[in-house]
Amino acid sequence: xxxxxxxxxxxxxxxxxxxxxxxxxxxxxxxxxxxxxxxxxxxxxxxxxxxxxxxxxxxxxxxxxxxxxxxxxxxxxxxxxxxxxxxxxxxxxxxxxxxxxxxxxxxxxxxxxxxxxxxxxxxxxxxxxxxxxxxxxxxxxxxxxxxxxxxxxxxxxxxxxxxxxxxxxxxxxxxxxxxxxxxxxxxxxxxxxxxxxxxxxxxxxxxxxxxxxxxxxxxxxxxxxxxxxxxxxxxxxxxxxxxxxxxxxxxxxxxxxxxxxxxxxxxxxxxxxxxxxxxxxxxxxxxxxxxxxxxxxxxxxxxxxxxxxxxxxxxxxxxxxxxxxxxxxxxxxxxxxxxxxxxxxxxxx
Amino acid sequence: xxxxxxxxxxxxxxxxxxxxxxxxxxxxxxxxxxxxxxxxxxxxxxxxxxxxxxxxxxxxxxxxxxxxxxxxxxxxxxxxxxxxxxxxxxxxxxxxxxxxxxxxxxxxxxxxxxxxxxxxxxxxxxxxxxxxxxxxxxxxxxxxxxxxxxxxxxxxxxxxxxxxxxxxxxxxxxxxxxxxxxxxxxxxxxxxxxxxxxxxxxxxxxxxxxxxxxxxxxxxxxxxxxxxxxxxxxxxxxxx
Numbered sequence: 001x002x003x004x005x006x007x008x009x010x011x012x013x014x015x016x017x018x019x020x021x022x023x024x025x026x027x028x029x030x031x032x033x034x035x036x037x038x039x040x041x042x043x044x045x046x047x048x049x050x051x052x053x054x055x056x057x058x059x060x061x062x063x064x065x066x067x068x069x070x071x072x073x074x075x076x077x078x079x080x081x082x083x084x085x086x087x088x089x090x091x092x093x094x095x096x097x098x099x100x101x102x103x104x105x106x107x108x109x110x111x112x113x114x115x116x117x118x119x120x121x122x123x124x125x126x127x128x129x130x131x132x133x134x135x136x137x138x139x140x141x142x143x144x145x146x147x148x149x150x151x152x153x154x155x156x157x158x159x160x161x162x163x164x165x166x167x168x169x170x171x172x173x174x175x176x177x178x179x180x181x182x183x184x185x186x187x188x189x190x191x192x193x194x195x196x197x198x199x200x201x202x203x204x205x206x207x208x209x210x211x212x213x214x215x216x217x218x219x220x221x222x223x224x225x226x227x228x229x230x231x232x233x234x235x236x237x238x239x240x241x242x243x244x245x246x247x248x249x250x251x252x253x254x255x256x257x258x259x260x261x262x263x264x265x266x267x268x269x270x271x272x273x274x275x276x277x278x279x280x281x282x283x284x285x286x287x288x289x290x291x292x293x294x295x296x297x298x299x300x301x302x303x304x305x306x307x308x309x310x311x312x313x314x315x316x317x318x319x320x321x322x323x324x325x326x327x328x329x330x331x332x333x334x335x336x337x338x339x340x341x342x343x344x345x346x347x348x349x
Numbered sequence: 350x351x352x353x354x355x356x357x358x359x360x361x362x363x364x365x366x367x368x369x370x371x372x373x374x375x376x377x378x379x380x381x382x383x384x385x386x387x388x389x390x391x392x393x394x395x396x397x398x399x400x401x402x403x404x405x406x407x408x409x410x411x412x413x414x415x416x417x418x419x420x421x422x423x424x425x426x427x428x429x430x431x432x433x434x435x436x437x438x439x440x441x442x443x444x445x446x447x448x449x450x451x452x453x454x455x456x457x458x459x460x461x462x463x464x465x466x467x468x469x470x471x472x473x474x475x476x477x478x479x480x481x482x483x484x485x486x487x488x489x490x491x492x493x494x495x496x497x498x499x500x501x502x503x504x505x506x507x508x509x510x511x512x513x514x515x516x517x518x519x520x521x522x523x524x525x526x527x528x529x530x531x532x533x534x535x536x537x538x539x540x541x542x543x544x545x546x547x548x549x550x551x552x553x554x555x556x557x558x559x560x561x562x563x564x565x566x567x568x569x570x571x572x573x574x575x576x577x578x579x580x581x582x583x584x585x586x587x588x589x
Binding site: 331 | 446498
């Protein structure tokens with residue numbers, strides 16, 4: 001095996017390593033954690049799905065999107081529309097068309113359709129937004145987020161407006177989250193290794209040189225935006241089915257900030273950065289929340305003042321930006337050493 | 350039929366005219382240097398041919414096809430490749446990824462591995478550093494990578510903007526050596542912007558001398574060096 005082949009093979013180990021890491025995380029919590037930790041694990045894996053989806057676009061194109069929480073919002077509501085009991089829907093959402101009001105789908109096809117609807121919305125809005133370049137595109141995605149939020153908060157007969165939609169089937173366990181997170185990771189790795197992924201990263205590095213190499217920036221951006229929105233739609237659906245309650249404001253600024261923070265902490269330059277960022281931030285938040293509730297050390301009771309969790313996470317983000325501006329992984333991927341992979345391949349022959 | 354034809358081409362930035370009514374043709378397999386002082390319109394001319402700036406007036410043809418008015422990626426697809434000024438390599442991508450970027454537009458994908466090896470044969474340093482980040486290469490290596498990247502799209506006509514910019518003279522010699530032997534191997538047509546007309550004379554080929562957006566001389570680069578035309582182009586006519 002040549003060195004080049006060995007390297008190619010080694011790069012395939014990245015998604016496998018990441019999935020193994022997440023599996024270990026779930027197993028650990030399954031073995032030692034309580035119910036609230038189990039919920040935190042499920043939430044973390046949903047966030048992996050969201051942030052890896054987000055990364056497919058933002059990481060490869062270098063365009064920061066503020067609009068991806070809107071795709072999660074659409075996904076969550078589509079799944080609610082398709083799975084809620086018809087009696088519940090006639091009460092909460094009287095404006096739904098008949099065939100939707102009567103639908104009572106299984107949760108899996110509903111999650112897939114949630115992703116597909118988010119992707120279609122991305123295709124339609126991206127066709128306009130992604131013709132803009134640089135910061136203009138980012139600001140347009142923010143406007144899109146605000147529009148979706150406003151529509152959802154006011155389209156009361158169909159979305160329930162600002163009051164929450166309740167009664168979603170709570171089927172999301174850490175294992176369900178792990179399943180979707182794994183699918184997202186595999187698709188992200190395949191897209192990253194594809195010709196379109198490479199072309200998009202070239203536009204991220206230098207737009208002029210990329211177009212001189214024959215790359216149609218708009219087309220590749222739109223492709224990544226659409227795939228990216230699919231996983232954010234699925235992630236939104238899973239969020240709804242984790243808590244059982246959805247509300248337009250649950251998919252607005254704080255989710256946008258959280259997704260960005262996770263990507264920045266882990267490092268936007270690599271898929272592993274996206275996954276590690278979610279894990280690190282989620283675990284840190286959980287630890288701080290517990291400290292806020294208070295811990296007993298021997299005879300002394302100790303508790304952080306309420307709200308210190310948000311402040312400490314903000315501080316941690318600032319420190320990462322100052323001392324490691326490319327994120328914890330700084331654009332590198334978790335990978336098995338090429339020499340090791342080559343050795344393995346030889347011995348198995 | 351000529352490979353490249355420029356007819357009455359003008360490029361303007363607002364009120365400023367960078368290229369003023371230029372016409373010339375380039376034959377297949379020819380090597381043409383475009384030389385002249387700063388602000389003569391050399392890079393604007395190249396940018397207009399590659400589609401990066403829109404011509405205010407005039408027509409650009411390649412193999413009788415009209416290029417003017419098309420976007421850069423559409424022009425690249427027709428077999429015209431540009432090595433931009435200042436290299437503009439994709440710094441965070443590996444050397445090999447840089448070379449593979451332009452491959453997406455090719456129809457003959459099966460020839461790609463052979464072409465990649467051919468580039469590595471022409472520029473052995475790129476082969477040994479194929480997995481390194483392109484940003485970690487030296488200036489000369491980056492210039493070779495930019496040339497290799499342009500060649501991977503399998504162009505018939507290649508535009509090279511200031512390949513000697515910021516490089517040591519010895520490295521410039523090497524870059525031109527490689528360019529010339531690649532041209533001979535592939536039957537490429539080359540249009541090169543080169544500030545130093547002395548350099549163009551040593552490498553050899555045809556030279557167009559630009560000044561104030563117009564062609565002031567057109568002829569064999571080697572015979573230019575001795576000619577007064579050059580001084581005139583750079584410093585203006587001596588007072589009688």
